[in-house]
Amino acid sequence: MVNSKIAISTAAMIAIAAAWSGPASATGLSSNVVAEVAVETSAANVIQSMADQAMNELTDQSLADDVRRKKFVSLMDRYFAMDVVSRFVLGRYWRSISEAEIEEFSVLLQNYLALNYANQFKEFNGEQFVVGDETQKNKDTFVDSQFVRPDGPPVNIVWRMRMFDDSYKIIDVSIEGLSMGITQRDEFTSVIQQNNDDVGALTAALKAKTGL
Amino acid sequence: MLTACASTEPAQDTSDYDPLEPVNRVVHGVNGAVDFMVLYPAAMWYRDIAPEPVKTSVASFVRNINEPLNSFNALLQGDPDQAAASFQRFIMNSTLGFLGFNDVASDFGIPYRREDFGQTLAHYGIGGGPYIVLPLLGPSNLRDTAGIGVDYVANPLTWGAQNSDTAEALYLGSVGLTALHYRYATINQLNELQKSSIDYYAALRSLYRQQRNQMIRNGGPSPEFAVEDESASFDFDDAVEAASK
Numbered sequence A: 001m002v003n004s005k006i007a008i009s010t011a012a013m014i015a016i017a018a019a020w021s022g023p024a025s026a027t028g029l030s031s032n033v034v035a036e037v038a039v040e041t042s043a044a045n046v047i048q049s050m051a052d053q054a055m056n057e058l059t060d061q062s063l064a065d066d067v068r069r070k071k072f073v074s075l076m077d078r079y080f081a082m083d084v085v086s087r088f089v090l091g092r093y094w095r096s097i098s099e100a101e102i103e104e105f106s107v108l109l110q111n112y113l114a115l116n117y118a119n120q121f122k123e124f125n126g127e128q129f130v131v132g133d134e135t136q137k138n139k140d141t142f143v144d145s146q147f148v149r150p151d152g153p154p155v156n157i158v159w160r161m162r163m164f165d166d167s168y169k170i171i172d173v174s175i176e177g178l179s180m181g182i183t184q185r186d187e188f189t190s191v192i193q194q195n196n197d198d199v200g201a202l203t204a205a206l207k208a209k210t211g212l
Numbered sequence B: 001m002l003t004a005c006a007s008t009e010p011a012q013d014t015s016d017y018d019p020l021e022p023v024n025r026v027v028h029g030v031n032g033a034v035d036f037m038v039l040y041p042a043a044m045w046y047r048d049i050a051p052e053p054v055k056t057s058v059a060s061f062v063r064n065i066n067e068p069l070n071s072f073n074a075l076l077q078g079d080p081d082q083a084a085a086s087f088q089r090f091i092m093n094s095t096l097g098f099l100g101f102n103d104v105a106s107d108f109g110i111p112y113r114r115e116d117f118g119q120t121l122a123h124y125g126i127g128g129g130p131y132i133v134l135p136l137l138g139p140s141n142l143r144d145t146a147g148i149g150v151d152y153v154a155n156p157l158t159w160g161a162q163n164s165d166t167a168e169a170l171y172l173g174s175v176g177l178t179a180l181h182y183r184y185a186t187i188n189q190l191n192e193l194q195k196s197s198i199d200y201y202a203a204l205r206s207l208y209r210q211q212r213n214q215m216i217r218n219g220g221p222s223p224e225f226a227v228e229d230e231s232a233s234f235d236f237d238d239a240v241e242a243a244s245k
Helices: A002-020 A025-041 A043-058 A065-079 A082-096 A099-123 A180-194 A199-210 B021-037 B039-049 B052-065 B067-076 B080-095 B117-123 B142-154 B156-163 B165-185 B187-196 B200-216 B236-244
Strands: A128-137 A140-148 A155-164 A167-175 B131-134 B138-141
Touching: A043 A065, A043 A099, A043 A128, A043 A140, A043 A155, A043 A167, A065 A099, A082 A099, A082 A167, A082 A180, A082 A199, A082 B236, A099 A199, A099 B187, A155 B236, A167 A180, A167 B236, A180 A199, A180 B200, B021 B039, B021 B131, B021 B200, B039 B165, B039 B187, B052 B067, B052 B080, B052 B165, B067 B080, B067 B117, B067 B142, B117 B142, B117 B200, B131 B142, B131 B200, B138 B142, B138 B200, B142 B156, B156 B165, B165 B187, B187 B200
Parallel strands: none
Antiparallel strands: A128 A140, A140 A155, A155 A167, B131 B138
């Protein structure tokens, strides 16, 4: 992690130096090479590309709601460790269902989240998403970001990421210090508990919500 | 637990503890009905009718009326700098800011920070204890309910209200404005949550716990503490391990 951070700051410094010295081809080239390496290793860059992609694909107001939701789901597939998130929000109950049921649950969860969040992108108007610093804590990298609104104070969003097979995946998102994963886990496990520890009750409720 | 011995680390609750759940759910339901009839329509009306400058002034007033308690609790938490800052804010905003309707102290670079007695107890290591849904007031826990009681008694405005009609009018007015302001401030998020959640009660309970944790550690956006780390029962490491099997 320390290495990749040094790589980023080195890349940044070289890039600044290159920009400063004008189009000096030799330095310009080397900065591109270093920057590309950094793109693959930095968690902050992963968040930036996801945000760019989301802004490109989801904010189009002419998009039909179900199409936007589908795009949202495929973004989650790409950037989130859904196998981890699905198990996390089930808490210890993940053990009580089969592998196939977890798969089914994962699809339901994605569609449920798309139902709740995808439409937020429809109303985008003048908002900006700014990616900030990243911090390493134990096994995870936390990427700071701000959602800057034209009216009202900025919203702080922190992305909790973990490295799987050499690439960063999101395992949690906190908005103003409130973890979406923990909130969802606490809510879902409560639903299961209220129904005599039957995960099927939660799945049924998600089916009813998402219409799947 | 409220009976836990005090330590130097501020308390952070990592899971919901709700032995009174059946009763709490009933109170939650009644609160929802009362809210729907009184506070919710008032807040909707306020949201849609009141101009932005009015809302900003009301928000400042509501914060300012709480400053003596913020100062008092910061002092109890062994933070005289923050206590002085809150007191300074109170003096500046009450005079220059015309009874607190203008937050001039923020313009001078003294930011607002809320401190209550629940946070003071937590600062000395006392956990939340059982979750409690208070009639009218909503989500709380045993520690924070005790905190509300202490803050009520410690509030200079409540002493004043017993002796002076003006202070009483100010106190009652501030209670009304505080209720309106906080209901308005959360109206969009709570509408969304109520619509999207499967178990609204449980989602609120989790959010209350996380928000209090955040206030107790005076959490800014620092990623180091912004994310609640581990759960008592099942954390992210468990999930990663589960997924790799």
